[in-house]
Amino acid sequence: MPSYTLEVGDDDAVGDEARQVRRSVFIDEQGVSESEEMDDKDGAATHLLLSDGDRPVATARYRFVDETTVKIERVAVLSQYRGEGLGIRIMEAAEAAARDDGAMEAVLHGQRRVEEFYTGIGYEIVSDEFEEAGIPHVEMRKELA
Template sequence: MTSYTRHVGSDAAVVEMAHTVRRHVFMEEQGVSEAVEMDGKDDAATHVVLTDDETPVATARLRFVDASTAKIERVAVLSDYRGDGLGDRVMDAAERVAVDRGATDAVLHAQVRVQGFYERVGYTAVGDTFEEADIPHVEMRKRLD
């Protein structure tokens, strides 16, 4: 079993690792424009990155939308690493960081095609489907313990 290293922070090195994964997944695979993906919110966020040796392979970003609600965003796993539980691991790490910083709730905008993944890790859809980056999304929420 591969051992992955977790990096958490907002320093330039962690942000660049997160960008590496996000460029592959969102910009190259999904065709999201750089202007949309690199939205200027990274400096005000905390990033979680999992690496395999020195290679960034999974990431998530979190920001607080109010004193007790963390918004988890930009969750991505490189295609060669999907199916190995890294989505679960990066979500768990992001939620732990959120709880450690006072969050009692998490919210995210899930791409509809992966809504089932978020349901499996405890999120519930709220509201109607909407477009974000020309991709159908749904808002989802979870109470954090």
């Protein structure tokens, strides 16, 4: 059984490795355009990275959208590592780090195909369906305090 390591840092610390996972999941697997996926928000975000040895396998990022609310984004787990609980682990780590940074609420845009994952960890749908990067999404919220 793999022993995963978690890193939390800014774009300089773990951004390149996080983008490797995002490229594999969002661009290669889901067909999101590179210009949409590789946006200008990485520099303002806190990145989380789970690695299996020296291989990045899961990531997420968050950034403050107001004084007490973070937006969790770019949550991705490599396909061969799904089903091992890494999505829950990266989300719990993102929520804990955001809470430590002073966040009281998290918002995210969840893909409809995985909304059950997010509702299962306490997020509530707060919008009608909308399209982002050609994929149906809903906005979701969770109190962190």
